[in-house]
Amino acid sequence: MLPATHPLSDGRTAGSRLVRALRGDRPETLPVWFMRQAGRSLPEYRELRVGTAMLDACLDPALASEITLQPVRRHGVDAGIFFSDIVVPIKLAGVDVEIVPGRGPVLGAPVRSAADVDALGRLEPEALAPITEAVARTVGELGSTPLIGFAGAPFTLAAYLVEGGPSKDHIRARTMMHADPETWSRLLDWAADVSGAFLRAQVLAGASAAQLFDSWVGSLSRADYVGRVAPHSARALGHVTDLGVPRIHFGVGSGEVLADMATVGGHGDAVDAVGVDWRLPLDEAVQRVGAARTVQGNIDPAMLAAPWAVLEAHVRDVVRRGGTARAHVVNLGHGVPPETDPTVLTRVVELVHSLGDGTGLGGTGLGTGSAGA
Amino acid sequence: MLPATHPLSDGRTAGSRLVRALRGDRPETLPVWFMRQAGRSLPEYRELRVGTAMLDACLDPALASEITLQPVRRHGVDAGIFFSDIVVPIKLAGVDVEIVPGRGPVLGAPVRSAADVDALGRLEPEALAPITEAVARTVGELGSTPLIGFAGAPFTLAAYLVEGGPSKDHIRARTMMHADPETWSRLLDWAADVSGAFLRAQVLAGASAAQLFDSWVGSLSRADYVGRVAPHSARALGHVTDLGVPRIHFGVGSGEVLADMATVGGHGDAVDAVGVDWRLPLDEAVQRVGAARTVQGNIDPAMLAAPWAVLEAHVRDVVRRGGTARAHVVNLGHGVPPETDPTVLTRVVELVHSLGDGTGLGGTGLGTGSAGA
Numbered sequence: 232m233l234p235a236t237h238p239l240s241d242g243r244t245a246g247s248r249l250v251r252a253l254r255g256d257r258p259e260t261l262p263v264w265f266m267r268q269a270g271r272s273l274p275e276y277r278e279l280r281v282g283t284a285m286l287d288a289c290l291d292p293a294l295a296s297e298i299t300l301q302p303v304r305r306h307g308v309d310a311g312i313f314f315s316d317i318v319v320p321i322k323l324a325g326v327d328v329e330i331v332p333g334r335g336p337v338l339g340a341p342v343r344s345a346a347d348v349d350a351l352g353r354l355e356p357e358a359l360a361p362i363t364e365a366v367a368r369t370v371g372e373l374g375s376t377p378l379i380g381f382a383g384a385p386f387t388l389a390a391y392l393v394e395g396g397p398s399k400d401h402i403r404a405r406t407m408m409h410a411d412p413e414t415w416s417r418l419l420d421w422a423a424d425v426s427g428a429f430l431r432a433q434v435l436a437g438a439s440a441a442q443l444f445d446s447w448v449g450s451l452s453r454a455d456y457v458g459r460v461a462p463h464s465a466r467a468l469g470h471v472t473d474l475g476v477p478r479i480h481f482g483v484g485s486g487e488v489l490a491d492m493a494t495v496g497g498h499g500d501a502v503d504a505v506g507v508d509w510r511l512p513l514d515e516a517v518q519r520v521g522a523a524r525t526v527q528g529n530i531d532p533a534m535l536a537a538p539w540a541v542l543e544a545h546v547r548d549v550v551r552r553g554g555t556a557r558a559h560v561v562n563l564g565h566g567v568p569p570e571t572d573p574t575v576l577t578r579v580v581e582l583v584h585s586l587g588d589g590t591g592l593g594g595t596g597l598g599t600g601s602a603g604a
Numbered sequence: 605m606l607p608a609t610h611p612l613s614d615g616r617t618a619g620s621r622l623v624r625a626l627r628g629d630r631p632e633t634l635p636v637w638f639m640r641q642a643g644r645s646l647p648e649y650r651e652l653r654v655g656t657a658m659l660d661a662c663l664d665p666a667l668a669s670e671i672t673l674q675p676v677r678r679h680g681v682d683a684g685i686f687f688s689d690i691v692v693p694i695k696l697a698g699v700d701v702e703i704v705p706g707r708g709p710v711l712g713a714p715v716r717s718a719a720d721v722d723a724l725g726r727l728e729p730e731a732l733a734p735i736t737e738a739v740a741r742t743v744g745e746l747g748s749t750p751l752i753g754f755a756g757a758p759f760t761l762a763a764y765l766v767e768g769g770p771s772k773d774h775i776r777a778r779t780m781m782h783a784d785p786e787t788w789s790r791l792l793d794w795a796a797d798v799s800g801a802f803l804r805a806q807v808l809a810g811a812s813a814a815q816l817f818d819s820w821v822g823s824l825s826r827a828d829y830v831g832r833v834a835p836h837s838a839r840a841l842g843h844v845t846d847l848g849v850p851r852i853h854f855g856v857g858s859g860e861v862l863a864d865m866a867t868v869g870g871h872g873d874a875v876d877a878v879g880v881d882w883r884l885p886l887d888e889a890v891q892r893v894g895a896a897r898t899v900q901g902n903i904d905p906a907m908l909a910a911p912w913a914v915l916e917a918h919v920r921d922v923v924r925r926g927g928t929a930r931a932h933v934v935n936l937g938h939g940v941p942p943e944t945d946p947t948v949l950t951r952v953v954e955l956v957h958s959l960g961d962g963t964g965l966g967g968t969g970l971g972t973g974s975a976g977a
Contacts, residue, residue: 402941405906409914449822449857452883452904484822486860487883510825510860531825533778541782568775 233474237437238370244377244439249310252558253440253477253503253525257590261550261559262309263583264379265576266481267566268302269314272573275301285330286322289315292365299369303376306577307584310377310440313366313433317383317444318391320429321422323359325352326392334397341395343407345414354425359432370437377440379479380433382426384445385419385463392418401450408459419463427470434474441471442479442506448492449484456488461496469499479527481506483565486519493520509533509564513552526553527560530579535563535571539578546582551592559589606847610810611743617750617812622683625931626813626850626876626898630963634923634932635682636956637752638949639854640939641675642687645946648674658703659695662688665738672742676749679950680957682933683750683813686739686806690756690817691764693802694795696732698725699765707770714768716780718787727798732805743810750813752852753806755799757818758792758836765791774823781832792836800843807847814844815852815879821865822857829861834869842872852900854879856938859892866893882906882937886925899926900933903952908936908944912951919955924965932962 238244248262270276276298280288288294298314318328318336327339342348370378386404391397393404408415430441443464451460468478480492480502489511494501505524507516509531516526534545546561553559561583567576586592611617621635643649649671653661661667671687691701691709700712715721743751759777764770766777781788803814816837824833841851853865853875862884867874878897880889882904889899907918919934926932934956940949959965 400905400938402906403909405904406909409904409907409918410910450883452885454885484857510823512825512827531778531782532773533775534782536776536779537783545782565773 233476234435238377239439239476243375247309247375247377247439249377249379249560250439250477252560253479255503255525255557257558257588259588261561261583261586261589263561263580264308264310264312265302265306265563265567266312268306268308268576269298269312270567271569272567272571272576273301273305274573275305285316285332286319286328289319290361292361292368295361295365296368296372299365299378300372302576303373305573306580308580310379311369311373312379312442313369313381313438315362315381317381317388317426319362320354320382320425321388321392323429324354324425328391336391337396338392341403342392342418343403345411345417348414348418348421351421354428356428359428362429362432363436366433366436366438378438379440379442380430380438381442381444382430382467383422384443384448385422385426385467386451386460387445387447388422388426389415389418390447392422401447405450405455408455412459415459416463419460420466423463423466424470427467430467431470431474434471434476438476440477440479442481443468443502445480445482445485445492448482448488451488453487453491457491457496461491462498465495465499468495468502472500477503479504479506481527483508484510486511486516489516489519490521493524504560506562507564513549513559514555517553517556522557524556525558525560526556527562529564530562532563532565532568535568535575539575542575542579543582546579547586547592550583550586550589554590554592606849607808611750612812612849616748620682620748620750620812622750622752622933623812623850625933626852628876628898628930630931630961632961634934634956634959634962636934636953637681637683637685638675638679638936638940639685641679641681641949642671642685643940644942645940645944645949646674646678647946648678658689658705659692659701662692663734665734665741668734668738669741669745672738672751673745675949676746678946679953681953683752684742684746685752685815686742686754686811688735688754690754690761690799692735693727693755693798694761694765696802697727697798701764709764710769711765714776715765715791716776718784718790721787721791721794724794727801729801732801735802735805736809739806739809739811751811752813752815753803753811754815754817755803755840756795757816757821758795758799758840759824759833760818760820761795761799762788762791763820765795774820778823778828781828785832788832789836792833793839796836796839797843800840803840804843804847807844807849811849813850813852815854816841816875818853818855818858818865821855821861824861826860826864830864830869834864835871838868838872841868841875845873850876852877852879854900856881857883859884859889862889862892863894866897877933879935880937886922886932887928890926890929895930897929898931898933899929900935902937903935905936905938905941908941908948912948915948915952916955919952920959920965923956923959923962927963927965
């Protein structure tokens, strides 16, 4: 149960476009937000971050809150996304990890053996205090704009843990999956519980929705996803099931497993919404995930640097194809590229908000738009 | 027309397992080779390369030939793959590019504007002399074992040219595709002709098959692939159409465009074989590319470091699923990882060669194998 003072309980956000769309309603105006809207593309963010390492910023409640609020003020998006990182909870559980600029998360030592997994620490509830405080501050400022909490899915976290840093195709992690399935399963359960606790803390502190990021899921075969990854993703999501917040499940290059991501491989309760990257036309994605799911996405981030006429045609095409879903939360197909001109993002928000409920553009999804040939 | 002294014309390789399988026959023993078999995983390669930069090695005919032959001698594979790199022809056309160890191809200056494309040089036929000489030497040693020539597809080359180096999701290249389609088209035509000339030189000098690598095709939507990439891939492949050698088309994360890769988007003659990475079960890939195509792949490179029993079960599963195709060239789903134990590769060759024509394992492809749940 959520506290009575939670924004979803006390009437602040339950009627917001985002929450309504995630729950399957189609509001009169489409909701829109951007993955990675809080961060790199904003000059006010770069200014605030001078002299502060990424993970230190994530653990400074005042700073994390201010960074979360910046894009909401600037762009007028329909949601804040909590400024943090998927490795924050593993750091709070004692893993030696830093985020190296231009590279990504790098670990002091990779986790590759049964003994390495045994040695992983616990995430004590009190360690999450900076998260709780940052979320509470942010929600206090956001008013009727919902905050989305998030966490990394166990596979994506394990890809960093086993490799020791970013990697192409996550070969060492996928080797462990097959070479030592018992250790693999324990590692992913550990990651699921750490991510789940991180997500639950955000929701209890006031987040009105929860997104699980399985960024690297596209490196898996469907059999590996369903058999060796999805059970652990279900475990992570299970940490917030009883709270009743809408849940979004996102991956990159996930076309082959999109239906399985909707049902979390059948291992737990299905999610409310599925994030779709830019590879798959949104009407095709709707067919894969079915009518019982909201879709989120799928503006191609590469289009943000194209001339406005090209970008506008693409956004209209995405919205038109999204008109075939029960509801559509407009977003990018992946994070905002760092070099994005933020005025373009504001203009996209204005455009999306001018398109009504998104079904007036020819909802059969057969428009060609600029993404076609 | 191939010269009368070409290995495919004079009887040396036309009856080889590889060439027969690519042409649609199913030889009594399955052919097997490994992408990146020539190179990083072999101690004899690392020894030879000491003190020589990658692209210098590619352009030294004696060295390139010896490196090409090493894995054929060691593993008993059914084909040599010419030791080179997809950026070799762009270097020979005057582009300032080096291969930085641990990173990949890095350009002196990226190619981002119409003027940059105008300034690209020509690949003069005489510049290809080191390639021709290396291939001729190699083929002279290989006897009845066919050599596979290869080149990078225009999109994958353009991804390096526009980004200036390796990149995630190739955002700048994909922006150019939409922001300036005319310049994009000219750049890809240039890349197609440079790659095509490189491929043709290898075939004329004695290669018995030609593979086009579109490694980064998985970052594209299907509409972008068919409309803005495949026409140029067809142009590259068109450089060897009249020579009549079998042609293989390979990409990574290519499940959504596999059928289009088989037909090259309908823009030219279809290829003989389609390479399949590890994400898609091979019987599913066969359904997508149809009965008129040979498939190549799709052992998961991550399995090479798993215990032998796990790897063996996986190879048997791949072969069983490949039994549904007209023919199957066994290979990895991507290149040999550098840290691979080469004795494992030799053992995989022995295993594959013990499995007969690959249809005796239950060709309905419904075996679960170790890749299943």
